[in-house]
Amino acid sequence: MAEPQTLPGANGKRYLLGRLFIWTLLLAAAVLYLGPIYVVLSTSLKDLAEIRAGALLDLPHELNFTAWREAWSSACIGVRCEGLRPYFLNSVIMSVPSVVISTLIGALSGYALSLFRFRGANIIFALMLFGCFIPFQIVILPMAQTLGFLGIANSITGLIVVHTIYGISFTTLFFRNYYVSVPQELVRAATMDGAGFFRIFWHIMLPLSVPIIVVSVIWQFTQVWNEFLFGASFTSGGAQPVTVALNNLINSTTSVKQYNVDMAAALIAAAPTLVVYIIAGRFFVRGLTAGAVKG
């Protein structure tokens, strides 16, 4: 959009009224988006008596981190009373390899699909692309059988395999669309100089790939960290990821509901992806719209 000030018709009082209107709407929206996280955070810092008094939007009387400590290391999830910590670690152990491996595979296959127009490349791409959109309900029954067959049912290893495989569609899409926009001349020149497939990948494509690697890593990390269906279907007890443990904690049927512990637990489970977004969200949006949306 062009600078409004430089355009005719944007002057004086009307301009100011317009600005006021825009700012009012934008700030109202910001309050609505921030509201829930404020409520969750302030509830996690209150004690139960204060919560029962019911002042949802009030600030806590004092900063009380007992609920956080309990959520992290002593709240009961099922029969185990070790808090979210072991499940949080499960999620870390699950996310790191699946993000790294699926990004590597996506980079290589996206590169191969983008630069070397062999026969059938488009059909292969379309078939892989559809994998991004399937509802996972369609694969959980055979996957449960397969994991059992491979002896990795009810384990973090099983979840790593599942997340890696179903991440390949997305990562291939990202890298392929990104590499398609790399100038062909670069590659042609390197080919003239005698560089082969892997040399071009290593010396030309990878150094150019930082933005799309960031997108792929952020995307995969949020997907894997936040995933619930696979975790709930393929694991139980101590092998569960943090999302499943959180849900079990919230929906547990103990006599006294500890809302402050629930809210602290929710924030702990959300923290890693939130941090990633606040730090790197800018790059993500830029890269995502450049890579994925154009299709």
Add this chain to the structure above:
Amino acid sequence: MSNPQQRKQMSVLDRLQRYLPQLVVGPPFLLIVFFVYGFIAWTGFISLTNSRMLPTFDFQGIQQYVRLLAMDRWNVAFHNLLIFGSLYILFSITIGCVLAVLLDQRIRAEGALRTIYLYPMAISFIVTGTAWKWILNPSLGIESYMQQLGWESFQFDWIVNRDMAIYVVVLAAVWQASGFVMALFLSALRTVDEDIIRAAHLDGASTTRIYFGIILPSLRPVFLSAFVILAHLSIKSFDLVVALTNGGPGYSSTLPANFMYEMAFRRNQIGLGAASAMMMLATVAAIIVPYLYSELRAKHHG
């Protein structure tokens, strides 16, 4: 290349080099073929058997689908999907689009506002569900807060109301997705040609008219992308319902994805679960396949 022996060796290496792209794409492609298409076929076959606790392979025809379509629980779930899907898509696109246009007016704190609108997307549905469940809890959340402020008759008990629970799911889902839609629109707005806008301004068109007449129509591809992304997300939606209402009261707020999970893992009705999964896949495919087809074709000619 002096002798035939050497020539033959060269050509093997050459060939290997020529087929390297295929060799690199091959393994991940085969993984997808097996774990996506093979598994779809497996689920499709199971949906035609009377598998209960364990999958069996005796062909029974379409009886699971007949059973499925006669079940009230399934019909409620599918009806909910129609309500949820249409409202979720409508509100997310409208709110996202409005926010993007407003942010496009050279706003000073744009970066901060964008992060605020976008952050819900980073959070898992389980957390979102937990947060909204708390806020909408009638005895402790908004309802009780308003009553304490003196508005005694204030009522907002949708989450425990059989007829309204599905709208609570819509509320939380729109809160989560509209910022993402905003980001899509905003980056598309940034690519609109400034000269056309300047020219229209010089002709005396108002900002509103320029948006409705020129800019928004040029964003049609983004509307389509947003629609496709949100539509397939709504069909997949599962965890938000689990955390927010657990499908209740009764099964009044279940979606097909929750129905499938319930049948496959809780009630030992694998055949029925597989049939419902196939119905979900068919719904997704009806939206995605034409989209992918037109996108890839357009690329081909462009």
